[in-house]
Amino acid sequence: MLAAIAAAIALVVARFIRARNMQLWLPDYVRRRPRPQHAGPTHVMFCFVDHYEPMHGRPDLEVQRARVDRWCREYRALADRHRDADGRRPQHGFFYPEEEYLKEHLAKLEALCRDGYGELEVHLHHDNDTEANFRESITRFKQLLHERHGALPRHPDTGEIMFGFIHGNWCLDNSRPDRRWCGLDNELILLRELGCYADFTMPSAPSDTQTSTINSIYYATDDPLRPKSHDRGVRVRAGGTPSGDLLLVQGPVGLNWRDRRHGFVPRVENADIRANYPPTPARVDGWVETGIHVEGRPEWIFIKIHTHGAPEKEAEVVLGPAVDAMFSHLEQHYNDGERHVLHYVNAREVFNIVKAAEAGHGGDPNHYRDFILPPPPNRSAPGTARAAS
Template structure:
């Protein structure tokens, strides 16, 4: 995004944040992208990025979304978890990079789920609302057994058993639109059950 590869690969557009804003995009959910060189220096955050149309990678840093603070910039960036996985090591020595990517070669596990939650991605001033955004690279044939099979079933079972006890945790599954709405509700100072704010700003599509 925003011509962020140091060699200019895959994009070539320095003002992409402005283009996205002008064409109706309300947030970007791309990150993290590590270990790619396109990864931003800002990690585990929800923030606003302001485009510099003369320079690439304007979203490298920005202003964090905060309760009571006015929105700013050109595009909200909602990042997923990024950290080092010291339990699952490469060659038995180097910690693996945990970037919330789920597929056959890196199936979900209880330890990975805990790391996603532990990154504590939230709107400043509303730490009790934790946002966990994970991803996969499309439903490619090689990954189907993982994405629609036992590894993912076990992931959901673990999520339900540990993070949906109704006391310490209450879990909500949301779409990208709903996540953005809940972020905006937190920014506006809303409290309580985030489930009430799925349609806070951007309504659901007609007929849904």
């Protein structure tokens, strides 16, 4: 009887794991090591990236306008209620889809970013693509964002327009088993050549595009003859050197034992803020405990969460009381100046601070927000943006 019960439980657990594609990442989760001890406070870099799609669901133009207008109005009010240790508001990363470009939408978001509430970056949905079309699409879009909307920085040494990237449908480097919603096995190489400074797509759990590497900041090397080359890579290390084609910045993944269904089944934490999984103090605590960091710099941790914030149902959460309470919890529990110091950062600043850690720098990460890549043209010059905030 006991053997039969054990077998039934094992079958239920196996089905639970398979239904959520947890077999992809559970081994890395089980092997996780605790974050090393360190002297002084833990600096918490909090980054909120948004697959910002005003045309989601193919609504008419008036609905699209209402979505963007609501964001430009309500996000200002929300962010103005909060400050980090440096006096900055929460920063929102608007990863806007190339295929949804409409000048009037971007003009409104441009104004929001110019006033210090975030930055625009590149998002793309594509299917069965070709290298030539991908190069043309990304090049055209990044130039449009930079020249027409003052977004995206230029590299100070090369003058190249640089961008952060999120792949639509989570399918970076052709990673879906059926090869849909991408088509390019050499996408990591192409992104590097086109000026991508880092990818912010992961995590994608419970999607089958999820990587086996989790809770990491790492370099992936592309195999142009195989998909999903970012499944594994080399973790960024303080005092190290770049080792791959593309830098990937992941958000937290794991089992949320604080939020259990039926009293014993943990929810899967995937860094996604949505209507059916809003942020809670317990989730925030779990993100901090995950402690994603550059190896050798454990006192700097990075929390990158994501959302699809434009549609009405999701906007109710991202612009509403739950996210307001999330920011308050961060400020009340992770910004005492002794145990924790809170920094609201955008994607570009995450890259800069990661690269500063890699170069061997320590201390206050606020000094490295513009370490390599400066603010885009539609933001104030380095230093004045923080003062104005």
